[in-house]
Every structure is written in structure tokens, then in C-alpha cells.
Ligand SMILES: Nc1ncnc2c1ncn2[C@@H]1O[C@H](COP(=O)(O)OP(=O)(O)OP(=O)(O)O)[C@@H](O)[C@H]1O
């Protein structure tokens with residue numbers, strides 16, 4: 181087993197730099213998720229760890245070894261891709277055995293490992309089938325099986341669940357997590373799905389335009405996002421941002437409403453999570469409703485801060501009907517107000 185260190189890692193394609201110096205220390209056995217919008221450099225970063233892309237500047241260490249110059253096969257890693265990349269003409273057994281055969285392992289050892297992995301993944305009954313005779317989730321498990329049999333030091337995943345339907349995605353998410361804990365393997369998992377990121381990772385790195393904006397536990401990122409980007413990206417529905425002024429221990433909204441709490445002085449952006457707005461008829465935050473989305477367990481009320489054009493969303497428990505134009509009152513606990521400066525950096 182091995183940890184991974186990324187040291188001031190940069191990547192350029194031609195003259196264009198797409199990763200601008202990424203640092204991370206990933207502990208042995210840790211599950212780290214890299215999350216960020218399309219094009220931010222997630223796959224590039226993962227492929228550099230795998231050895232499928234060269235390093236322009238900086239260093240990657242796996243365990244004690246600097247791996248910059250090593251071929252993928254020498255890095256002792258296994259990668260699971262979005263499209264599984266199974267060989268269609270081979271059976272499940274052959275697909276899982278292929279990499280081991282290439283490495284010249286004895287047949288008995290290959291059989292033993294394939295069957296052990298098949299048991300863990302509960303695909304023993306499908307070993308003689310071809311990939312096309314399997315469901316999406318079963319194929320995904322075969323792809324995982326192919327990674328497991330190699331007994332790598334590190335698992336790398338690039339959006340492995342994005343081709344599956346929502347229900348299967350949740351199930352496979354739990355399975356991947358359980359499997360990684362059981363095998364104790366270090367894992368790096370790339371996704372643009374923030375729910376996946378929150379639930380899978382011991383820690384997450386939020387990547388934005390080739391820079392790591394924050395690296396921490398899911399709860400740290402949720403409770404103390406360091407930038408408006410992280411604040412808006414982590415959490416669903418997304419955090420509200422309202423222009424405001426901080427003064428004398430209060431935050432004053434555009435419409436003059438005063439909220440106790442907050443530090444600093446001057447122009448700020450106030451971040452409020454929809455689930456932290458507490459229904460309170462006399463509360464200072466007045467939301468003028470446009471429409472409600474009933475989700476069953478909760479209701480999202482979309483509207484604007486009364487007297488302004490600033491969008492505001494509140495999540496209410498249970499079902500709740502609203503009429504357009506209706507004004508609802510809310511309050512918020514001071515600890516759940518997030519203040520950011522003009523550059524989008526957290527204050528305090
Ligand atoms: N081979 C390449 N040549 C030139 N530019 C590339 C190459 N591969 C990626 N890029 C660019 O590097 C940037 C990062 O790409 P990357 O594939 O890492 O993004 P990503 O975060 O994985 O996005 P997605 O969520 O869409 O998969 C993008 O701007 C992309 O256009």
C-alpha cells in the first residue's frame with residue numbers, strides 16, 4: 181500500500197497551461213475525490229498519476245518513489261474508466277484475467293485471483309458471459325474486478341458511474357466505498373457530481389480552472405468553504421449569495437434588512453444555504469416567492485429577496501404550497517452565515 185504526493189504539479193498542452201501547480205498529500209489507504217466542473221483538469225491530473233500523461237513540472241510520488249519517469253505498468257496502479265473499456269469478444273473471466281496473463285502469472289494464480297474478485301463483487305455467475313450479456317451495473321463490476329485482480333497499490337477512478345442510471349449509481353457508490361475500505365487501497369476518484377464527492381471521499385479536492393481551491397473533508401468544505409466557488413459547488417441545492425454590507429456585528433442586506441452576526445466591515449457577499457433558512461414569520465429575511473418545487477421530503481421555494489432582484493432559494497421540510505408573489509419570512513443562525521470578500525474569499 182502507498183500514499184501519493186503531488187508536489188507543485190503543472191501540466192501544459194502546447195503553450196497552454198491547464199494545471200497550475202497542484203499540491204496534495206494523500207495518505208495510505210485514503211479515499212480522495214477530485215471534483216470540479218467540466219474542463220477544470222480532473223482527468224488530466226488523474227492521467228498524470230496513472231502515467232498516461234507526462235508531467236510538465238513538479239513531482240508525483242507514490243509510496244517512496246518518484247514516478248515521473250515511470251511507465252504506467254511500473255507504477256502499480258489500476259484505473260477504472262467511465263466507459264469500462266471491456267473487450268467485447270472476451271468473456272468476463274477473460275476480461276478480468278487479461279492483464280494478469282500479459283504479466284505472465286501462472287494460470288492457477290490467475291484463476292484464484294479472478295474467482296476471489298468475482299466473489300467480492302458477486303459476479304461469479306457471470307464469469308462465462310460476454311460483456312454485452314450484462315447490465316450496465318454488472319459491466320461496471322467487471323471493470324472493477326479487472327482492477328482488483330491486479331492487487332494494485334492505488335486505484336484511480338475517472339467518473340466510473342456516469343453511464344449508470346441514478347439508482348444504480350447510488351448502489352455502486354456504496355459498493356465502491358465498501359470495497360475500497362475492505363481492500364485498504366489508496367484511491368483517487370474523479371467526478372463532477374458533488375453528491376458523489378460528498379459521500380465517497382475521506383477528503384475532497386475542489387479543482388477550479390486547474391487550481392486546487394480547497395482540500396478537506398466533505399464536512400469541512402460544507403461548513404467552512406474558503407471561496408465562493410467551493411461554497412457554490414458543494415451542497416445541493418446550491419448556496420445563495422446576496423450582496424450585503426457588514427457593520428458593527430450585523431449584516432445589512434440590499435433591502436435594509438439586518439441580520440445579527442458576521443465579522444468585518446464593508447461590502448461583502450453573504451452566503452446562505454437554502455437548508456439553513458428557517459421559516460420564521462417575523463424573520464428578517466423576506467423571500468418573495470416565484471414558485472415551489474415539491475420534492476416530497478422537502479420543498480424548494482424559489483424567489484427573490486423582497487424588494488430586490490437577487491435570487492433566493494429556501495428549502496423547507498415537508499410539502500408546502502406557495503402562491504406567486506407571496507412573501508415568506510426566514511431567519512438564520514449567525515453560525516450559518518458565510519461572508520466572502522469582493523474576490524470571493526472567505527472572511528473570518
Ligand atoms: N490532449 C490534449 N491536448 C490539448 N488540450 C487538452 C488535452 N487534454 C485535455 N486538454 C485540455 O485541458 C483542460 C482540462 O481537461 P480535462 O480533460 O482534464 O478536464 P476534466 O476536468 O476532466 O473535464 P470533464 O469533466 O469534462 O471530463 C481542458 O481545457 C482540455 O481542453
Ligand SMILES: [Mg+2]
Pocket residue numbers: 222223224
Ligand atoms: Mg474528465
